[in-house]
Amino acid sequence: MIDNPAVFDLRTAMALAASAVEDALNQLLPKTDKPEGRLFEAMRAGTLNGGKRLRPFLLVHAARLFNVQESCALRAAAALECVHSYSLVHDDLPAMDNADLRRGRPTVHKVYNEATAILAGDALLTLAFEILADPATHEAPNVRCELVTALAKAAGGAGMVGGQMLDLVAETTELDIGAITRLQRLKTGELIACAAESGAILGRASVQHRQALRAYAHDLGLAFQITDDLLDVEGTEAEAGKPVRRDAEAGKATFVTILGPERAREQAGILSRQAVAHLNVFEGRAAPLQAVAQFVVERRS
Amino acid sequence: MIDNPAVFDLRTAMALAASAVEDALNQLLPKTDKPEGRLFEAMRAGTLNGGKRLRPFLLVHAARLFNVQESCALRAAAALECVHSYSLVHDDLPAMDNADLRRGRPTVHKVYNEATAILAGDALLTLAFEILADPATHEAPNVRCELVTALAKAAGGAGMVGGQMLDLVAETTELDIGAITRLQRLKTGELIACAAESGAILGRASVQHRQALRAYAHDLGLAFQITDDLLDVEGTEAEAGKPVRRDAEAGKATFVTILGPERAREQAGILSRQAVAHLNVFEGRAAPLQAVAQFVVERRS
Numbered sequence: 351m352i353d354n355p356a357v358f359d360l361r362t363a364m365a366l367a368a369s370a371v372e373d374a375l376n377q378l379l380p381k382t383d384k385p386e387g388r389l390f391e392a393m394r395a396g397t398l399n400g401g402k403r404l405r406p407f408l409l410v411h412a413a414r415l416f417n418v419q420e421s422c423a424l425r426a427a428a429a430l431e432c433v434h435s436y437s438l439v440h441d442d443l444p445a446m447d448n449a450d451l452r453r454g455r456p457t458v459h460k461v462y463n464e465a466t467a468i469l470a471g472d473a474l475l476t477l478a479f480e481i482l483a484d485p486a487t488h489e490a491p492n493v494r495c496e497l498v499t500a501l502a503k504a505a506g507g508a509g510m511v512g513g514q515m516l517d518l519v520a521e522t523t524e525l526d527i528g529a530i531t532r533l534q535r536l537k538t539g540e541l542i543a544c545a546a547e548s549g550a551i552l553g554r555a556s557v558q559h560r561q562a563l564r565a566y567a568h569d570l571g572l573a574f575q576i577t578d579d580l581l582d583v584e585g586t587e588a589e590a591g592k593p594v595r596r597d598a599e600a601g602k603a604t605f606v607t608i609l610g611p612e613r614a615r616e617q618a619g620i621l622s623r624q625a626v627a628h629l630n631v632f633e634g635r636a637a638p639l640q641a642v643a644q645f646v647v648e649r650r651s
Numbered sequence: 652m653i654d655n656p657a658v659f660d661l662r663t664a665m666a667l668a669a670s671a672v673e674d675a676l677n678q679l680l681p682k683t684d685k686p687e688g689r690l691f692e693a694m695r696a697g698t699l700n701g702g703k704r705l706r707p708f709l710l711v712h713a714a715r716l717f718n719v720q721e722s723c724a725l726r727a728a729a730a731l732e733c734v735h736s737y738s739l740v741h742d743d744l745p746a747m748d749n750a751d752l753r754r755g756r757p758t759v760h761k762v763y764n765e766a767t768a769i770l771a772g773d774a775l776l777t778l779a780f781e782i783l784a785d786p787a788t789h790e791a792p793n794v795r796c797e798l799v800t801a802l803a804k805a806a807g808g809a810g811m812v813g814g815q816m817l818d819l820v821a822e823t824t825e826l827d828i829g830a831i832t833r834l835q836r837l838k839t840g841e842l843i844a845c846a847a848e849s850g851a852i853l854g855r856a857s858v859q860h861r862q863a864l865r866a867y868a869h870d871l872g873l874a875f876q877i878t879d880d881l882l883d884v885e886g887t888e889a890e891a892g893k894p895v896r897r898d899a900e901a902g903k904a905t906f907v908t909i910l911g912p913e914r915a916r917e918q919a920g921i922l923s924r925q926a927v928a929h930l931n932v933f934e935g936r937a938a939p940l941q942a943v944a945q946f947v948v949e950r951r952s
Binding site: 380385386388389390393436440443445446463464465466468469471472473475476477479480482483484485490491492494495496498499501502503505506507508511512513514515516518519523529536 | 681686687689690691694737741744746747764765766767769770772773774776777778780781783784785786791792793795796797799800802803804806807808809812813814815816817819820824830837
């Protein structure tokens with residue numbers, strides 16, 4: 351893959367965006383010497399732990415299409431990453447997925463304890479909205495309100511948390527392909543769509559451009575999830591940095607158990623190409639976003 | 652107490668505010684027939700369960716000082732109550748206080764399950780910011796951003812969640828009176844102050860008026876907490892609607908264990924009178940807020 355210069359550039363661009371958002375997070379996450387300091391350590395542990403930083407990449411590169419100031423895009427990206435990170439911290443709890451490892455390292459509740467992990471997640475979610483509402487994120491208050499609204503809708507009961515609830519329901523109910531698609535759209539798709547859309551909100555994009563970015567990110571999100579399911583079946587624990595085949599062992603329906611690996615791979619490819627096509631409206635200026643839509647179905651971890 | 656007409660009026664005013672905010676919450680909390688519906692049921696169970704609705708009362712009556720439209724104040728009050736309710740749902744979890752009862756009824760994780768309670772709390776916190784950022788809460792986006800900022804600061808790591816973390820630390824560390832005051836200011840005081848301050852934000856109050864309301868609510872919050880500690884020692888489970896003397900049994904320092912009941916009661920009285928005095932700047936128009944500052948130290952539950 352290193353031989354393909356387009357892919358190599360994407361990896362560099364992804365590393366740059368990841369490093370920039372980690373700098374922003376490092377500055378925005380609180381620190382203290384006071385007795386409650388372990389809360390902030392747990393927040394940092396749940397956030398500054400590697401990861402692909404896909405959502406920040408989408409937000410930053412969507413914002414660039416509209417010449418948004420980079421520092422503003424990075425603040426919004428950090429806010430979204432706080433929400434994504436809190437969801438992983440809570441999802442890993444014993445009452446939820448009961449995961450001991452995340453990206454090859456012990457999860458927050460294993461290093462700290464359950465109570466601290468619950469509180470760290472709560473504080474990360476709250477911090478995300480504090481960051482978005484701050485004038486440093488955008489000079490116009492109506493833009494900041496739109497960011498808050500978009501994130502709250504994507505992350506709440508009608509979005510990510512609703513999807514996590516469906517995931518719990520799926521443990522005892524058999525889901526068909528329509529129900530799984532809806533589950534994944536809510537659980538991961540809405541926040542991914544919110545990332546691309548937030549770039550458009552920051553740039554006060556036209557309705558047409560905003561919708562193109564939303565449609566792109568929705569297809570990309572689904573392609574990403576189908577690939578995740580394939581990696582869970584075909585990957586190794588070392589590649590994934592977490593236990594694999596847990597879904598199959600739990601008897602949970604996934605895109606792969608319903609479609610089979612061949613058709614699932616085909617479907618991911620179709621969605622990836624569809625995502626790329628949505629951005630033709632930007633006439634070549636959205637190349638990084640188009641490249642990442644290819645990357646998500648080709649990745650090995 | 653019924654003989655005292657001022658107190659009788661306050662109880663009516665409190666019941667009116669409580670009923671109005673419950674109507675608002677009932678409209679704002681989502682419902683669905685879809686498979687994730689239990690999430691929304693759990694959110695409703697954690698929110699529409701009685702309670703004094705002290706924060707809504709403070710917000711609504713502070714807003715009235717500045718002739719804020721009542722429907723706007725009730726939306727902001729509902730948002731704050733979502734945050735207060737989520738904090739109780741998470742606080743009652745086995746990994747935190749492990750409480751089976753709240754206001755005489757089984758807690759959310761007992762009726763639903765732990766995972767659903769965690770998610771319901773997360774969704775309530777998220778919903779609070781969605782409500783505040785909505786144009787129906789205030790026509791001016793900068794006012795809505797200020798509301799989001801005030802709530803996020805009051806509820807996050809530097810506020811309520813930080814106080815809950817200190818509460819965990821207190822289980823293994825001996826706290827002095829200064830540390831306990833700080834713990835309570837963070838854990839309950841900041842959100843109570845935010846309630847009164849949000850009325851001022853909605854009304855675009857002067858700095859002087861906003862600070863007076865903040866100072867009032869801070870003193871009231873502390874008086875409220877000291878009285879809570881006294882009720883925990885002197886009240887019965889039937890009056891409190893929850894187990895009493897848990898703090899003492901857990902060996903936790905409280906205002907009462909440090910000051911003794913006599914000095915604690917004295918201190919609560921001083922703070923209550925101080926709270927009343929902060930509102931003299933409103934020249935008699937803040938009578939409901941002044942009455943509630945008296946009520947919080949006289950209550951039996």
